[in-house]
Amino acid sequence: MKAMTSGEKVAQLEARIAELERLVGILTRERDSKPPAVYGPLDRTPTLPGWPMDPKPFEPVFPLPGAMPTCGKCGITLSPVMGYCCSRTDCPCGLGGVTCTTTA
Incomplete structure (x- = not known):
């Protein structure tokens, strides 16, 4: 097997880059041509009265400074x-x- 020269390596890399750029272009056009996703009635949370609820107030786990449980x-x-x-x-x-x- 013959060793590749640096010029051949560069040419091979440039060809691979061109191929990848072509594939990126195809995928970008395919993505942009799709219509946006439409969500049906089961794909979203129903609106309920009183929601979102306010969270409970903060309750300290340990006693406050100066207070000792006895x-x-x-x-x-x-x-x-x-x-x-x-x-x-x-x-x-x-x-x-x-x-x-x-x-x-």
């Missing part, structure tokens, strides 16, 4: 630290220990 029964202050345990079984915060009773 237990109403024992007064323990709950910070973002995990691992709290309450000795009360009726803890309103859900931190009470688990009690198991068995009947024999």
Whole structure:
């Protein structure tokens, strides 16, 4: 197989560029000749009264600065630290220990 000279490579690339430009022209004319898409009644969202609805107001996930959640029964202050345990079984915060009773 004979090695291509730089002139032959350039000619081959120019021919490929011309072919690609021709294809781009064909595709552009084909795209421009198509009519715009027409959407039927199922392709769009129906208009409903009261829509769009206003979003709910922002509700902070964590307490506001200066406010610390505390237990109403024992007064323990709950910070973002995990691992709290309450000795009360009726803890309103859900931190009470688990009690198991068995009947024999």
